[in-house]
Amino acid sequence: MQISDYHLTYCTNIHPGESWEATFENLKSYVPKIKDGLSIEKRFAIGLRLSDEASRELLENNELQAFKSWLKANNCYVFTLNGFPYGGFHRQVVKDEVHQPDWTTQARKEYTLRLFDILSVLMPEDMDAGISTSPLSYKHWHSTETARNEIIGKSCTQILEVVDYLYSIKLSRKQILHLDIEPEPDGMIENASGVHEFFEKWLIPQGIPMLTAKYGVSPKEAMDIIKDHVRVCYDVCHFAVAYEDHRTVLENFKKEGIKIGKFQLSAALKMDIPEKISQRKLVEKALLPFVESTYLHQVIGRSEGDGLKAYPDLPDALLALAETHDREWRIHFHVPVFLASYGTLQSTQEDILSVLDLNSQNHYSSQLEVETYTWEVLPEDIHLSLDQSIVRELDWAKNHIK
Numbered sequence: 001m002q003i004s005d006y007h008l009t010y011c012t013n014i015h016p017g018e019s020w021e022a023t024f025e026n027l028k029s030y031v032p033k034i035k036d037g038l039s040i041e042k043r044f045a046i047g048l049r050l051s052d053e054a055s056r057e058l059l060e061n062n063e064l065q066a067f068k069s070w071l072k073a074n075n076c077y078v079f080t081l082n083g084f085p086y087g088g089f090h091r092q093v094v095k096d097e098v099h100q101p102d103w104t105t106q107a108r109k110e111y112t113l114r115l116f117d118i119l120s121v122l123m124p125e126d127m128d129a130g131i132s133t134s135p136l137s138y139k140h141w142h143s144t145e146t147a148r149n150e151i152i153g154k155s156c157t158q159i160l161e162v163v164d165y166l167y168s169i170k171l172s173r174k175q176i177l178h179l180d181i182e183p184e185p186d187g188m189i190e191n192a193s194g195v196h197e198f199f200e201k202w203l204i205p206q207g208i209p210m211l212t213a214k215y216g217v218s219p220k221e222a223m224d225i226i227k228d229h230v231r232v233c234y235d236v237c238h239f240a241v242a243y244e245d246h247r248t249v250l251e252n253f254k255k256e257g258i259k260i261g262k263f264q265l266s267a268a269l270k271m272d273i274p275e276k277i278s279q280r281k282l283v284e285k286a287l288l289p290f291v292e293s294t295y296l297h298q299v300i301g302r303s304e305g306d307g308l309k310a311y312p313d314l315p316d317a318l319l320a321l322a323e324t325h326d327r328e329w330r331i332h333f334h335v336p337v338f339l340a341s342y343g344t345l346q347s348t349q350e351d352i353l354s355v356l357d358l359n360s361q362n363h364y365s366s367q368l369e370v371e372t373y374t375w376e377v378l379p380e381d382i383h384l385s386l387d388q389s390i391v392r393e394l395d396w397a398k399n400h401i402k
Contacts, residue, residue: 001040001394003401005363007127009045010034010390011082011264011371018087020057023050024067030387031076037391038398043075047369048122049082052107055114064121071122078122080262080367083115083131084182095296095313099187102137103155112162116177120169128176130261130367132233135187135194140312142188152188156202159230160210166229167215180233180261183242185298185332186312191242192249195232199258203230224257231261234364235371236355237268240348241300241330243308246355250364262367263355265397267339267347269331273301273324280321283329286344290333291315297333301326334372336389338396353400360402370397 001008015026027046035044050058058064071077085098086108101107115131123129136155142148159179166177181198183189189198204223211222232253239249253260269290274280290297291314299317301309303325311317314331317324335342340349359365370393 001038001042001044001398003398006366006368006401007045007079008368008394008397008401009047009080009370010394011047011049011369013049013082013085014372014386014390015049018051018053020050020054020063023054024070028070030390031074033387034390034394037387038394043077046071046076046078047080047082047371048078049085050115050118052086052111055111055118058118059114064118068122077124078119079124079127079129080180080369081115081119081131082371083112083133086111094294096138096140096186098296099134099138099141102141102151103134103158104137104151105158108134109158109161112179113165116162116166116169119177120173120175123175123177128178130178130180130231130233132180132182132262132264135181135183135189136198137188139186139188139190148188152198152202153206155188156198156206159203160207160226163207163226163229164210164214167211167225170228176228178229178231178259178261180231182233182235182238182264184235184238185241185300185310186296191239192244192252195258196252196256199227199230199256227257227259231259233262233264234260234355235264235266236352237264237266237332237334237348237371240270240351241268241298241332243300243302243330246351247358250355250358250362254362254364260365262365262369263359264369264371265337265352265356266334266371267337267349267352269333269335269342270346270348271329271331271344273321273326273329275327277322282344284318284321287314287318287331290331291318295333297331299329299331302328302330336372337370337393352397356397356400357402368397368401370394 017023017026119129137151142151162179169175183191203226207226208219208222211225297314299311299314304327335347339347
């Protein structure tokens with residue numbers, strides 16, 4: 001939905017289903033209920049998640065035109081796609097496999113190009129549009145710096161092929177499409193410094209000679225092309241887990257000309273760790289309901305000296321609980337954005353409010369997407385029906401956009 005100069009949506013990765021038939025059935029089932037719950041009469045935005053399977057099926061048998069007609073008939077529009085999870089994302093073990101296939105593979109590149117072909121047909125004429133994607137690969141698959149550099153280099157080559165394709169679309173169709181890389185703890189790009197390094201060390205140096213040779217543009221124009229078509233998906237949960245200062249991060253991105261494709265409005269869990277070992281059983285008791293087998297829930301602890309310690313998953317952190325010197329934990333578990341606390345646990349809801357305030361002052365991006373995909377694995381006492389949950393989240397976000 002459009003609110004002032006912003007476009008607010010929710011990500012449909014909340015809905016189980018990998019085929020286009022299942023995806024479309026979910027949209028037809030939930031979107032009317034959500035619109036009614038929000039009393040929306042204007043155009044309603046959909047943040048579409050398409051698996052590889054669904055993307056292939058949508059391009060067959062005139063399905064894409066049929067979907068476009070459905071969007072028009074139901075006064076809906078699509079300005080962003082979630083292209084991070086390639087395959088199954090619900091009711092199975094996902095964990096680190098969410099990064100497969102990674103950006104070194106043809107499969108990831110072809111999937112992403114297919115999504116851009118779909119988005120080019122669906123996007124509104126008066127907007128730019130983007131696809132969020134994996135932060136290249138999963139860090140723990142690559143044990144040495146040499147191996148990691150090789151992965152980043154291969155990924156960069158693939159992404160620059162996508163940039164070339166998007167620039168050709170801009171020249172031929174006057175559409176601005178962008179690939180929005182989503183930093184995540186334990187991804188190859190984890191945080192703001194990883195974004196800067198990727199642009200400065202890899203993307204810009206490799207991309208400038210390619211674009212100047214092919215299109216006859218100047219190095220400055222080539223750099224602008226790259227930064228137009230590769231942006232950041234700023235998942236607030238992920239940046240909060242990394243203890244990033246949002247003002248500093250966003251100001252530095254702007255200074256370097258790195259654009260925000262969209263803000264994903266999401267909240268993480270956080271908890272203070274008592275100094276006394278005897279009191280830490282309460283921490284374990286509070287967090288055990290959030291130990292589940294579907295998704296990775298990376299934990300980053302902070303000690304009194306501001307040192308950070310990363311744990312690959314919540315069970316790893318709990319095993320270290322008795323001996324840790326951490327005084328705070330932040331946990332990559334997307335919890336409802338409308339909850340500031342849950343029992344003895346807190347959420348990073350304040351980070352969302354901070355980002356919305358900073359965005360109102362500087363207009364880093366007009367595209368906002370609520371992303372809480374964990375409803376099926378949340379403890380039962382904070383469950384609502386799915387359509388009520390989405391309505392409540394969008395309503396909370398809408399009321400805090402300035």
